[in-house]
Amino acid sequence: xxxxxxxxxxxxxxxxxxxxxxxxxxxxxxxxxxxxxxxxxxxxxxxxxxxxxxxxxxxxxxxxxxxxxxxxxxxxxxxxxxxxxxxxxxxxxxxxxxxxxxxxxxxxxxxxxxxxxxxxxxxxxxxxxxxxxxxxxxxxx
Numbered sequence: 176x177x178x179x180x181x182x183x184x185x186x187x188x189x190x191x192x193x194x195x196x197x198x199x200x201x202x203x204x205x206x207x208x209x210x211x212x213x214x215x216x217x218x219x220x221x222x223x224x225x226x227x228x229x230x231x232x233x234x235x236x237x238x239x240x241x242x243x244x245x246x247x248x249x250x251x252x253x254x255x256x257x258x259x260x261x262x263x264x265x266x267x268x269x270x271x272x273x274x275x276x277x278x279x280x281x282x283x284x285x286x287x288x289x290x291x292x293x294x295x296x297x298x299x300x301x302x303x304x305x306x307x308x309x310x311x312x313x314x315x316x
Contacts (some may be wrong), residue, residue, distance in 0.1 A: 252304025263293025300307040
C-alpha cells in the first residue's frame, strides 16, 4: 500500500502536534507572563512622613524626590520646599447642559460641559534651620 502525503491522518497528526505545542507554551509562558504583570503592577509603598518629622533632612528629600519645584528660605532660617506629587486627572466626570434641534432625519446638538478643573497634588516640606523636617503637608491646586 502506498502512503499519500496530505491524508486525513497527516492532518490530524499536525493538528495534534500544534495543540500539544500550544499546551506546553501556555503552561510555561502564561505563568511567567502573569508574574511579570503582577510584579509590574506592584506599587511602591507611600512614605510615612509623620515618622520622618525630626529625623529627615532636606538633602535626603532632594536625593529621594529630586530637586523641588519651589524653594523658599524664610527670615528665621526655615526652608519651605514643594515637590509635584501627582497630576490631576485628565479625564473627569462632569455635568453637561445643551440644546439642539431636529429636522427630518438630521439632529444637531450644542452643549457645554461643567466640571471642576483638575487639581495637581504637591508635597510641601518645611525644614528647620538645622535642615531637619519640621512639618509636611499635601497641597492641591
